[in-house]
Amino acid sequence: MSRSPSLPAKFSKSVRLGLRALAALLAQADRRAPIRSALSIKATLRRGLALFLSTQMSLLGVLGRCQEHTSPEASKPGRAAVEAPQTGTGVQEYLRRPYEELFDLAPQLSFDAKAIAAQRKSLENAKKLCVSRFKNHAKEYQKQIDAAQKELKKRTASLTEEQRKQIHCKIQNLELLRSEAQALSQHAIPTAYDNLNAKLDLIEKWPALYRQTQREISSDTHVNRRWGDLKDIGFREIATNQQDDIKKGQQAVEEMKRSGLMPPELENKAIQEYVNSVAQRVAQKSDLKIPLHVTVLQSREINAFALPGGYLFVERGLLEAADDESELAGVLAHEMAHDAARHANKLMKRATIAGIFYQAAQVAAMVLTGGVAGIGMYYALQYGFYGLGLVLNLNLLGVSREYELEADQLGVQYAWNAGYDPSGFIRFFDKIATREGYIKGASWFRTHPPFYQRMVDSRREIMFLPPKPNMIVQTSAFEAMKQQLIPVVAVANKLESDKPSLKMTREQGCEPPKRLEYEAGQPIDELCSSSAINLNGKQ
Secondary structure, eight states, X not given: OOOOOOHHHHHHHHHHHHHHHHXXXXXXXXXXXXXOOHHHHHHHHHHHHHHHHHHHHHHHHHHHHHHHOOOGXXXXXXXXXXXXXXXXXXXXXXXXXXXXXXXXXXXXXXXXXXXXXXXXHHHHHHHHHHHHHHHHHHHHHHHHXXXXXXXXXXXXTTOOHHHHHHHHHHHHHHHHHHHHHHHIXXXXXXXXXXXXXXXXXXXXXXXXXXXXXXXXXXXXXXXXXXXXXXXXXXXXXSSSOGXXXXXXXXXXXXXXXXXXXXXXXXXOHHHHHHHHHHHHHHXXXXXXXXXXXXXXXXXXXXXXXXXXXXXXXXXXXXXXHOOSHHHHHHHHHHHHHHHHTTHHHHHHTTSOHHHHHHHHHHHHTTBOXXXXXXXXXXXXXXXXXXXXXXXXXXXXXXXXXXXXXXXXXXXXXXXXXXXXXXXXXXXXXXXXXXXXXXXXSHHHHSSSSOHHHHHHHHHHHHHHSOOOTTOXXXXXXXXXXXXXXXXXXXXXXHHHHTXXXXXXXXXXXXXXXXXXXXXXXXXXXXXXXXXXXXXXXXX
């Protein structure tokens, strides 16, 4: 497990560098004419000593400021040192950095308001252009669908079976491409640009907020924040009568299984036991006062969700996406916080489970358990079927600004209290938002509070937490789980590819489009600059 150099080590290194500089000056004096007076030699020594001392005083000032308050993430094991800002680097280059790096770099950056405004305008123009492009794609596909349906109606009496099938396949593929273009323009692209704007906000606003946070820590006013009573975790009461949610949760699980809305359990005992062990470790250090039931589901979605009463579900895709145990623990802690605060119960006063399942069934009616044929139906699944989408999270767990921010804060506290590096949550959030989130994670972000506020509030909470030694980032158990996951994913992918995924796939045996609107892992800038395609995949 790698560690960053300690402050004494950095100071020692600087001393050596200063002594080398002093020795160089002395050697330079020695090489000069031997008639140099003792006075000039003393002057050289004074200059060298002054250089050496000024270097050390400068470093001591920096170290002193660093030691005023060392946040847990600053000293966590396994964290690589963040490079200093490079002169001449534009704002846009920093938008590609992870949130965690930007939090460290932003206080050192010095972009003026004009540069920030210009970049914000550039992002807005790029977003409009990209959204408009895929809206036009959807309109063009609809025109082609209308024309094909018109041809089908006109020629229906004279068509051979092969001709009819060709037109059916053409309409079917056009509908797929249209749904992809609609999902991109309405959800994925706006999500990607929301993330970029959040990073721009961070560059602009974090330096001042960072200084404010340090002042709050120095004056101890941070202990008066909501849920600042860290020493009482497990004894304080976030919400009364958690036990009353157990029956509601049992009913929700049973109803979801009967309705076909619950993905099957992942059939691997070792993986199930590992995820349960991480969740239970966090639960023991949380404010959850009811038993926790953990189940890993066989679903590719990058999601986890908690139903009322301590029923926590983790989808296989989340395990695939997580890179270390602290990331997994951070997400699990967030979901537990929803149950500890009884967010589902509060929302159910406005929406009954029966109403929610009826809404879900409208989408599930056209979806079969299995793979997803393209991004359009991928979104249908996410928004109305699995995980942190319309059914489970947006209604049951309450994607309201207040509830999500509260779950973020409590989740960070629970992960920290269980001994995990609390910045794992930020790293996972950033990964979903940046690397693949604008496609796979858009349902998570669609109605949640803004990226910037969630990231900043989580970072401030991490700074407020007292430092702990040897916080867990990675474990051998996590790495073993990832190895066990490889054959599980391979088998699942094979099964999904061998069966149709949609009931709306009305014509079997059709050759799919040669190229879709979106390719897995495609960056947003590449997506928005790629050439237009037609049904045959030609540019």
